[in-house]
Amino acid sequence: MFERKEGMQSALKHLFVRKQTLVHAVQDISFSILNGEKVAFLGPNGSGKTTTLKMLSGLLHPTSGEVRVLRYVPYKREPSFLKQISMVMGNRQQLHLDIPIVDSFELHRRLYGMSAVEYRNILNEYIESFELSDLLTKTPRTLSLGQRMRCELALSLLHRPKVMFLDEPTLGLDLAVQSRVRECIREVNEKYGTVVLLTSHYMADVISLCQRIIFINSGSIIYDGPLNKLVDLLAPFKLVEVQMSSDLKGRLFLEHANKIVKQESRENTEIITFRVHRDETSIFVSEVLSYPDVFDFSVSDPPIEYVIDQLVGRGNLEVASK
Structure with a gap:
C-alpha cells in the first residue's frame, strides 16, 4: 500500500519516490466448508472478507498458503472450475447495461457452453422463482435496484454453480426485495445443495x-461455529418486555432495578424491558405474571448486532468453535 504525507511538496516527491507499507489483509486463515452448507463470513470493514472471497473465487493469488475449492486451485482459473462457481457482489454488476x-x-449460456434445452428449462424455472417475466425484454438501465439484483x-x-460467493447481495435493497432475494438463495441451496458463502452487514441475511x-477481524478468524452457540456465549440472557400499570412499576423497580435496560410510558401503560439470565427467565416471567396489573409480556433474544459488537470487543473466541 502506498502512503504519502499531505501538502504539495510531498505530492511532488511522491511522483519519484513512493513510500510503501506492507499490509497483511489476510493471515493465518484456515477453514473448510461442506457440500450444501450456508456460511456467513462476517467482520468489520477492512477485516479481509472480500479479499478472502476473491482468493476463493480465483480473482486474487494468495502470497502464501494453499486455497482449494472443489479440489481446484482457484487462481489458475481453469474453465472447468469457473463453470462450477458464481460470485455476486452487491456493488458490481454482470449484466450489460444497454x-x-x-x-x-443468452450470452451467459454461450459462454458456459449450455445447451439450448438445458438453458430454456433453467430459465423458465428462474422466471417463476425470481419473478422475471416482465423484465426480460428491458435493459438494466431502466430497472430499479431491486429488479436488477433479481x-x-x-x-x-x-x-447451476456448485458454490455461490455472495458479497453484500442485498446492499441498498428495500426490505421486501431483501426478503425475496434471501428466499431465492435459500430455495437454490435446498433444491440443489449449492454451497453459499455470504458476506453481509445486514444481520437479517x-x-x-x-x-x-x-x-x-484484522485478517484472522476469531470465531468459527454455530450462530446460536455464539449468542449463548456472548449474550447469555433474554430480554423480557413487560406492559403493566403505573401502580406496579414502582414495586418491580425496587425488586429488579439491576435488570432494567429500557422503559417508556404510553398513556396509562408502562413498558419496561428487563435483561434476565437465560437460566432465570422462566422464574422471572412466572413472578411477573403473578401480579394482576400485567397486561402483556414478550421474551426475545438480544439483537445479533449486540452479539457481534461483543465478539469484536472480546478478540479471539477459540473455545466457541470447538
Whole structure:
C-alpha cells in the first residue's frame, strides 16, 4: 500500500519516490466448508472478507498458503472450475447495461457452453422463482435496484454453480426485495445443495440464511461455529418486555432495578424491558405474571448486532468453535 504525507511538496516527491507499507489483509486463515452448507463470513470493514472471497473465487493469488475449492486451485482459473462457481457482489454488476436482460442471459449460456434445452428449462424455472417475466425484454438501465439484483442473481445461477460467493447481495435493497432475494438463495441451496458463502452487514441475511458463521477481524478468524452457540456465549440472557400499570412499576423497580435496560410510558401503560439470565427467565416471567396489573409480556433474544459488537470487543473466541 502506498502512503504519502499531505501538502504539495510531498505530492511532488511522491511522483519519484513512493513510500510503501506492507499490509497483511489476510493471515493465518484456515477453514473448510461442506457440500450444501450456508456460511456467513462476517467482520468489520477492512477485516479481509472480500479479499478472502476473491482468493476463493480465483480473482486474487494468495502470497502464501494453499486455497482449494472443489479440489481446484482457484487462481489458475481453469474453465472447468469457473463453470462450477458464481460470485455476486452487491456493488458490481454482470449484466450489460444497454442490452435486454434476455440477451445477457443468452450470452451467459454461450459462454458456459449450455445447451439450448438445458438453458430454456433453467430459465423458465428462474422466471417463476425470481419473478422475471416482465423484465426480460428491458435493459438494466431502466430497472430499479431491486429488479436488477433479481436479474443479477438469476444470471449468476443459470449455469447451476456448485458454490455461490455472495458479497453484500442485498446492499441498498428495500426490505421486501431483501426478503425475496434471501428466499431465492435459500430455495437454490435446498433444491440443489449449492454451497453459499455470504458476506453481509445486514444481520437479517445472516439469521435467515446461515446456521454457521466465520468471523474475521484484522485478517484472522476469531470465531468459527454455530450462530446460536455464539449468542449463548456472548449474550447469555433474554430480554423480557413487560406492559403493566403505573401502580406496579414502582414495586418491580425496587425488586429488579439491576435488570432494567429500557422503559417508556404510553398513556396509562408502562413498558419496561428487563435483561434476565437465560437460566432465570422462566422464574422471572412466572413472578411477573403473578401480579394482576400485567397486561402483556414478550421474551426475545438480544439483537445479533449486540452479539457481534461483543465478539469484536472480546478478540479471539477459540473455545466457541470447538
